[in-house]
Amino acid sequence: xxxxxxxxxxxxxxxxxxxxxxxxxxxxxxxxxxxxxxxxxxxxxxxxxxxxxxxxxxxxxxxxxxxxxxxxxxxxxxxxxxxxxxxxxxxxxx
Numbered sequence: 837x838x839x840x841x842x843x844x845x846x847x848x849x850x851x852x853x854x855x856x857x858x859x860x861x862x863x864x865x866x867x868x869x870x871x872x873x874x875x876x877x878x879x880x881x882x883x884x885x886x887x888x889x890x891x892x893x894x895x896x897x898x899x900x901x902x903x904x905x906x907x908x909x910x911x912x913x914x915x916x917x918x919x920x921x922x923x924x925x926x927x928x929x930x
Contacts (some may be wrong), residue, residue, distance in 0.1 A: 863917070864917045878901055
């Protein structure tokens with residue numbers, strides 16, 4: 837169901853919010869870049885297992901490290917999602 841106003845089973849009108857959109861969950865260049873590199877790495881490692889290729893597996897393992905480092909560097913450069921506020925009003929588990 838899409839976020840917005842709707843009636844529940846008792847007929848009460850309630851508002852449903854898309855919390856991921858509000859929190860900008862996964863909406864950063866750092867996150868998308870890291871995930872893309874890690875997906876390529878996992879694909880290469882999977883292929884390496886099937887065709888029994890150590891060089892291909894090593895390339896995939898190196899790409900895992902590269903993906904994590906690139907994601908962290910981009911986040912540190914300001915292209916990632918900021919940390920949540922530390923106010924007492926937040927209900928997020930820390």
